Amino acid sequence: MKRYLTGLSMILWLGAVGLFALPLDLGVKGGLVFSNFRFSGQLAETWKNLVSLRIGAFASFRIFKNIYLQPEFLYSRNGARFMGTYDGAGAEVREHLSYLEFPLLAKMRFSLRDDFSLSVLAGGFGSLKIGAKSVVEYGGESSEEDIKDEIKPLDFGVVFGAELGWKRWVFDIRCALGLADLKEQDTSGNRVYNRALAFMLGYRF
Amino acid sequence: MKLKIGSLVLVFLLTLFAAAYALPVAAEFDETTRLAALAKVWGFLKYYHPVVAQGNIDWDEQLVFATKRAKSAGTRAEFNAALNELIRNAGDVNFLNYPRPVPEKSSNDPLFGWLKDQTHFMWYTVFKLELLIENFNVNSNRYCKYVYTQGNLDFSNENPYSSPSYPDEEHRLLALFRYWNIIHYFFPYKYLIGCDWEDVLDEFVPKIRDAKDAREYHLAIRELTARINDSHAATGSQVLSECWGLYYPPFEVRHVENQTIVTRIYTHLPASAGGLLVGDIILSADGTAAETLRKEKAKYVQASNEPTLQRNLNSLIFRGRTEKLHLTVRRDGQEIGIDVIRCYYENYKAPPDDAAVWSVLEGNIGYVNMGLLEVAQVDEMMAKLMGTKAIIFDIRNYPRSTLYKIGEYLNPEQKSFYMSTYADLSSPGHFLWKGPFFVGPSSSNPNYYKGKVAVLINETTQSQAEFTSMALQTAPRAVVIGSQTAGADGNVSSVWLPGGIYTYFSGIGIYYPDGRETQRIGIVPDIESKPTVNGIRIGRDEVLERALDYIDKGASPWNYVPKKERNR
Numbered sequence: 001m002k003r004y005l006t007g008l009s010m011i012l013w014l015g016a017v018g019l020f021a022l023p024l025d026l027g028v029k030g031g032l033v034f035s036n037f038r039f040s041g042q043l044a045e046t047w048k049n050l051v052s053l054r055i056g057a058f059a060s061f062r063i064f065k066n067i068y069l070q071p072e073f074l075y076s077r078n079g080a081r082f083m084g085t086y087d088g089a090g091a092e093v094r095e096h097l098s099y100l101e102f103p104l105l106a107k108m109r110f111s112l113r114d115d116f117s118l119s120v121l122a123g124g125f126g127s128l129k130i131g132a133k134s135v136v137e138y139g140g141e142s143s144e145e146d147i148k149d150e151i152k153p154l155d156f157g158v159v160f161g162a163e164l165g166w167k168r169w170v171f172d173i174r175c176a177l178g179l180a181d182l183k184e185q186d187t188s189g190n191r192v193y194n195r196a197l198a199f200m201l202g203y204r205f
Numbered sequence: 206m207k208l209k210i211g212s213l214v215l216v217f218l219l220t221l222f223a224a225a226y227a228l229p230v231a232a233e234f235d236e237t238t239r240l241a242a243l244a245k246v247w248g249f250l251k252y253y254h255p256v257v258a259q260g261n262i263d264w265d266e267q268l269v270f271a272t273k274r275a276k277s278a279g280t281r282a283e284f285n286a287a288l289n290e291l292i293r294n295a296g297d298v299n300f301l302n303y304p305r306p307v308p309e310k311s312s313n314d315p316l317f318g319w320l321k322d323q324t325h326f327m328w329y330t331v332f333k334l335e336l337l338i339e340n341f342n343v344n345s346n347r348y349c350k351y352v353y354t355q356g357n358l359d360f361s362n363e364n365p366y367s368s369p370s371y372p373d374e375e376h377r378l379l380a381l382f383r384y385w386n387i388i389h390y391f392f393p394y395k396y397l398i399g400c401d402w403e404d405v406l407d408e409f410v411p412k413i414r415d416a417k418d419a420r421e422y423h424l425a426i427r428e429l430t431a432r433i434n435d436s437h438a439a440t441g442s443q444v445l446s447e448c449w450g451l452y453y454p455p456f457e458v459r460h461v462e463n464q465t466i467v468t469r470i471y472t473h474l475p476a477s478a479g480g481l482l483v484g485d486i487i488l489s490a491d492g493t494a495a496e497t498l499r500k501e502k503a504k505y506v507q508a509s510n511e512p513t514l515q516r517n518l519n520s521l522i523f524r525g526r527t528e529k530l531h532l533t534v535r536r537d538g539q540e541i542g543i544d545v546i547r548c549y550y551e552n553y554k555a556p557p558d559d560a561a562v563w564s565v566l567e568g569n570i571g572y573v574n575m576g577l578l579e580v581a582q583v584d585e586m587m588a589k590l591m592g593t594k595a596i597i598f599d600i601r602n603y604p605r606s607t608l609y610k611i612g613e614y615l616n617p618e619q620k621s622f623y624m625s626t627y628a629d630l631s632s633p634g635h636f637l638w639k640g641p642f643f644v645g646p647s648s649s650n651p652n653y654y655k656g657k658v659a660v661l662i663n664e665t666t667q668s669q670a671e672f673t674s675m676a677l678q679t680a681p682r683a684v685v686i687g688s689q690t691a692g693a694d695g696n697v698s699s700v701w702l703p704g705g706i707y708t709y710f711s712g713i714g715i716y717y718p719d720g721r722e723t724q725r726i727g728i729v730p731d732i733e734s735k736p737t738v739n740g741i742r743i744g745r746d747e748v749l750e751r752a753l754d755y756i757d758k759g760a761s762p763w764n765y766v767p768k769k770e771r772n773r
Contacts, residue, residue, distance in 0.1 A: 039304050046304050082300075084307035086332065091307045093300045134300055136329060143329040145289075150299050187255045188302035188342055 025062075029170065029202025030055035035078040037095075038177065040191035046084075050094065052077035054198055060107070068107040068119075076101045076127070078194045091138040097151060097182070097194070099127040103159050117165035125176060126156045155180050155194055170202040234324050236276055237410045239284055240378060242325040243268075243275045244406060246288050246334070248386025249317075251348055252633040253337045256296030260347025265364055267294050268382065269375040285327040298333035308335035316389070316634040319403060341632065349391065349630065356627025356639065357698045357712035358391055365701035370444050371419035372703045380426060380702040381406070381413045387700055388433055390634040393626050393714035394724045398434050405432050419444045422704060424505060430708045431507045434725060436517075436667055436693035438507035440708040447526070452547035454523035454530065456481055460515035462738050465495040465522075467534075471556050476548035484742030485534040485543075490523060492531070498522040509692030509725040512664035516691070523547075563590070570595045570756055572749075575673065576602025583610040587654070595657035595756040597749065598677055600670045601687065608676040609644055615680035616645035617653045622676045625695065626714035641718040644676045658683040659752040662728050663735075667691030672715065674728045686752045688735045690727030 034049040056074030063069050081094040105123035112118055132151040135144045161174025178194030247268050250257050257264055274287035292298060300306035311320065312335060320331050352359035363383060366376055385406050388395060395402060409429050416422035423444040430440040455476035457469040465487045470478045487495050499518045506521065508514035523530065530545040563573040563586050571590035575598055578586065590596050591614075598611075621641035629635045646653070658680040666674060666687070671694050677683055698712030716722055734751035 037301060047306075080301070082306050084305065084309075086307055086335075087310050091332075093306045095301050136300070136332065138328055138332065141328065147297070147299065150297055182301060183299060185256060185296050185299075186302075187296055187299065188340060190302055190304065192301050 025060040025204055026057065027060070027168075027170070027202050027204035028055075028057050029072075029172075029200045031198060031200030033076055033078070033196050033198040035194065035196040036080045037182075038193040038195045040193075047080040047082050049197075050077075050079045050081050050096070052079070052096075054200065056101075058202065060204070066109045066111075068109060070103075070105040070107050070121070070123075072101075072103045072105070074101040074103065075099075076196070076198075078196055086138060089139045092136070094135040094137075095147075096131075096133050096135070097129065098131045099129055099155065101125055101127040101176075103176070105159060107163065109165070115167050119163040119165065121159065121161045121163055121172065121174060123159050124156065125159050126154065129153050129155070150184050151182055152180060152184055155182070157194065161198075168204045170204065172198075172200050172202070174198050174200075234281065237407060238325065239275045239278060240272065240410045240414070241403075241406045242284075242319070242322065243271055243288070243291075244378075244382040244385055244410075245319045246291065246330070247271065247382060248389065249334060249337075250292065250295045251386065252346060252390055253334075253341060253343065254295045254298075255342045255344075258343040258346040258348070260362065262295065264295075264348075265366075265376075265379055265383075267291060268379055270294075272375045272378055281325065281327060284325065285330050288326075288330050289333075292330070292333055298336050300336075303336060303340055306336065308332060308339050311335060312338050314338075314634075343630075343633075346630065346633075349387075349628075349633075351630070352698075353696065355625065355696050355713050356637075357696050358628055358630075360387060360698065360700040363701060365705070366703035367701070367705040369419075370442070370704050371416075371422055374414055376703045377413050377416060377422055378410070380704065380706065381409055381429065384426075384429065384700065384702055384708070385409075388710065391628045391698070391712075392433060392435075392710055393628070393636055393695065394435065394711060394722075395433075397722065397725050398432065399725075400432065405429070419704065420448055423706060424448065426702060426704075426706050426708075427505045430710075431505060433507075433710060434509055435507060435711050436509040436513045436691040437695075437697050437709050437711045440507065440706060442704065442706040444704070445706075446550075449521060450525035450527075451550045452525050452528055452530075453550060453553050454545060455548055456523075456545075458487060458519050458523070459736070459741070460499075460512075460519060461736055461741060463496075464738060465499075465519070466738055466741055468741055469556070471548075473554065473556060474548040475552050477546040479532075479543045479545045481532065481534065481543050481545065482536065483744070484738075485536050486738070487532055487534050488540065489533045490530060491525075495522065510689060510727065512689050513667070513691045513693075516664040562586075565590070565593060566597075566753070568753075568757065569593050570597065570753065572597045573599065574602070575600045575604040575607065575670075577605075578607050579605055580607050580610050583607055583614075587611070587614045591654060593656055595659060596654065597659045597661060597752050597756075599661045599749070600674055600677075601661055601663045601665045601748070603665075603667070603670055604673045606669070608673040612644035612676050612679070613646045613650070615654050615658060615677065615683075617651065617681070618649045619643040619645040619647065620679040621718040622679050623672070624716045624718055624720070626716070627712075636714065644679055654680070656682065657756050659756060660685045660687075661748055661752060662687035662690050662730060663748065664689065664691055666728065667693055668695070668697075671723055671728050675715075675717065675723065678728075684732060684755060685728060685730045686732045686734055686755065687730050687748050688733060689729075690723075692723060692725040692727035694723040 033054040036049050037047050054076040058072040060068050060070045076099050078097045079095045083092050103125040105121045107119045107121050109119040132148045134147045155178050157178040159176045163170050163172035176196045181191040271291045278284035278287050347362050349358045412425045416425050423442050427440045430438050455471040455474045455478050458465050459468045467483055467485045506517045528547050532543045562577045566572050571593040622644045623642050624640035626636040629637045660674050660677050671690050694715035695711040695713040697709040699709045701707050734748045736747050740747040
């Protein structure tokens, strides 16, 4: 717990420093996230991506030549789905986890011709769980259950990706890997982490 | 015309009958069946859910809540909501725990046959439980762990709730559910009890729920534990002791030829047998016929088979709550009344046994009382008996772990004499084989005992006594003489139930090396011999005489004593 809080306060602190010390570039972005789980010691190919929305805002500061610092604030839905058969009939399990995510990215920007630019992104994120539900469907019936209490309130991890810029528009592709086990209580010996591939379109004011 | 109406009625009735027969049997959904279904889910989670197994959740308290909810759940959906709350309180079955969160198919294991009950269980509940079966992940369970190397289980972490002796309804049901699940998952002879264990649950839910007072509750538990038909299943409590009475009769009886016959009078107790004699047939006690007393109490008596049931009744039917006991007995064709003064339990002592440990009978035949022989005496005894033409090992008693030592003298080499089964905690409800195990000298022994070996058994021969018989049966010239034994083999496990009740059961399975059981059937004698009323009256030991006869005649015993059909 302490570890998460330290991580989170670091991000906020750095954000605050950036805001006051450097020229500001603000924007909004949104897009789709293909989320899934990563299992420790086991192949996770059995779980399929869940596609959900992700929206948020970002700030970008030039701190050195073509190096930028970019804190973000995102609402992101993660999770995964599984399809299988039980006694010959189709069954589906969908786990929806929603977070407020705070990525802090370092960005290296390369200018291309005709107002285009390409950046590489790397950084970390901390996130706060705001909800979790489990939906199970089988034989035409479905059951939904709130599993908020079973998911850890905080998550953190690493992010890396690339961003294509054109004038005031940005398009980025990024991969986020959670590093904290999602479950409050381990009952299976498996550790489960978030992983997400996001495609977002943004606009800088 | 009359005939026509008659046949019309007949056709109508037949149609009704056929219709009734063809209707699907709708499973009941009432409070009793809901509670039985809850018992199965609760017990399953106790042994199959990794978080419950850790023991940090008060799982008994969870049952108390769930029982209240299940009672008021009028529909299947409400009942399943209650079950799902129980599952969530267990730490849930969190789908994202599993790389494969959908169970492949419903389990075909008869242990979980109840999961197919769609009247009570919705698919979602079953789904979760099946996942736990498929992904079993309990390394150690607080509620059951190995205690001996033999594989018995220790249930001592169960909260005994010793008082009050009349627990509230939820804790009475807890007693039933705790016991039912322990037997369901860990009784190695569940398949031999002779009835469907799930029916027993349905039957006892109302009995135990509606028990009006401590006495009714304790008797109901006693009756429940008798249903496993295991002579080891002794169940006792303060309430039960007082129910049977704290005054003991100063005499012993046996059930011979369907009569209750006095076999021994105790003179060492501060009590009086009132002139009762060995050989008297007891017809009634305090006005109730002896056979009626037996029938009334039979359902409370734990026994693997009929002779053992009667053996256990022998001591029970003459216990009472008063000092005085009036008997009507038949002696020499006449009925006479006898007033007995019973012995208060605090003054009761086991009768002194001054019989010889071993002796050499007429005709150079050794006789060993296995109930008295100590391991330290075996070497000296065998040195003296080595030259006899036969040795009779009397195991109509409880031996003192002498079988391995004796076995070294009786066998030319090691011989396997049993295999065992024990609970597999990596798959609760299943059992593993162990063995075979051996008796006899570790290196070959040309100087083994060459004479005949006769082993005497009867319904008193129980557990270690039966085990000893199995070991001695390996001797090259061994013959077993007597009658059906208690049929309860294997070290016992014990468990406490709410209200200060303790109970036992055979905790491991014992089998001959070829897989034959001894549970319930007991040791099957090669030569069947039972005492008779006349024999007892004139002081004969007919089983011993039968052994002497066999040794003397020397012929193969099977030639002239047809093996009778023995009841299992």
